Amino acid sequence: MSIDNKTAMQRIVMAVDLDYFFAQLEEIRRPELKQRPVVVCVFSGRTETSGAVSTANYVARRLGVKSGIPIVLAKKVLAGHPESVFLPVDHPHYDTVSERIMQILSSISPQFEQVSIDEAFLDVSSTVRGKFDAATEIAQKLKAEIIQEEKLTCSIGIGPNKLIAKMAADHGKPNGLFVVPPENVGSFLNDQPLSKLIGIGTKTEKKMEDLGIKTIHDLSKFDTDVLAREFGKNLGPHFKRIAKGIDDDPVITRQVEQIGRIITLKNDASSFSFEDEMIPLYLDIADRLSAQKLKAKVMGIIVITSQLKIKNRANTLDIPTDSVDIISKTANCLFQQFFKNDENLQEGKIRRAGVKVSGLERYGEIDEKERGKSEAQIRTLTDFLQTDGSF
Numbered sequence: 001m002s003i004d005n006k007t008a009m010q011r012i013v014m015a016v017d018l019d020y021f022f023a024q025l026e027e028i029r030r031p032e033l034k035q036r037p038v039v040v041c042v043f044s045g046r047t048e049t050s051g052a053v054s055t056a057n058y059v060a061r062r063l064g065v066k067s068g069i070p071i072v073l074a075k076k077v078l079a080g081h082p083e084s085v086f087l088p089v090d091h092p093h094y095d096t097v098s099e100r101i102m103q104i105l106s107s108i109s110p111q112f113e114q115v116s117i118d119e120a121f122l123d124v125s126s127t128v129r130g131k132f133d134a135a136t137e138i139a140q141k142l143k144a145e146i147i148q149e150e151k152l153t154c155s156i157g158i159g160p161n162k163l164i165a166k167m168a169a170d171h172g173k174p175n176g177l178f179v180v181p182p183e184n185v186g187s188f189l190n191d192q193p194l195s196k197l198i199g200i201g202t203k204t205e206k207k208m209e210d211l212g213i214k215t216i217h218d219l220s221k222f223d224t225d226v227l228a229r230e231f232g233k234n235l236g237p238h239f240k241r242i243a244k245g246i247d248d249d250p251v252i253t254r255q256v257e258q259i260g261r262i263i264t265l266k267n268d269a270s271s272f273s274f275e276d277e278m279i280p281l282y283l284d285i286a287d288r289l290s291a292q293k294l295k296a297k298v299m300g301i302i303v304i305t306s307q308l309k310i311k312n313r314a315n316t317l318d319i320p321t322d323s324v325d326i327i328s329k330t331a332n333c334l335f336q337q338f339f340k341n342d343e344n345l346q347e348g349k350i351r352r353a354g355v356k357v358s359g360l361e362r363y364g365e366i367d368e369k370e371r372g373k374s375e376a377q378i379r380t381l382t383d384f385l386q387t388d389g390s391f
């Protein structure tokens, strides 16, 4: 187990993984799809079926559809299931929901690392003062909040490091919450096949099998020198360490690169008739900028036509801002310009509209005092556990 020397506090990491994210979002939009195989595809456009499967729901997975396989193959697999649905990826929608969820997650702990559109790590050690029970309670509330806000299920793993947390999240999928305290790391790993160990690819697994390593347990006991000879002097011993559940990789907080929100308009628009609908978005973006002590240099709008064509327009500001006045004036101006140009409406009316800021700069020096302040803005455990309703 990994111990923080200064405080001797147990390190606790949470891995959050949104379940079959793209396909689940499609089910949420169209609940009638829930019982049917849903396959979200990246169509390459060359022929009607060329491209690959991005995500499938569990109904499709049980029938043999996997991420990454060609669409043609998925169609073959589901040939006996005419109720199957094949949908194109809708990145603007997935990005928007992901961002809202990441916002919830990052409010839990200042140590937050987004790994992909649907995965993040949180180091909650200091939030829960090294207590796994308290971390578990936070995870339960987090799952409930994500369901309440987005109707979406996720899987959460809790462990003494990122490796174990991630494996615990995988273990509990879907809609899981699986906790591996330090004393259970050994048995948790030993019960699983080598293929479940994060960081071991199929090639490595094959090579290990040839060496007689069949399980994670075998690997954890294997001769270090032989591993070094076979896999290199860094990688070989690394494999043995992860097989023992050792991982010191820190949860790294990365600065956000852009903040955006998009909505579906009440009515499809062919002029800037939806100014009022945009106001909550402007307010939200300004709030999020100031909460993170950020100012934006680039202001952009996104519009999506009824034929699902996406168009972006942006302006660079002279002075970075977090002011709702400037955000709304600039965005309104971009929308007005957009509708002035008739060419922009050739592909149908506007169905969805959004606003996005980038070129983010943190203002003020982040000295220790500032750091203290921004950490104080993060909900403390007590706040978190005492709030009902939203949490």
Ligand SMILES: [Mg+2]
Pocket: 017, 018, 019, 020, 021, 118, 119
């Ligand atoms: Mg996922």
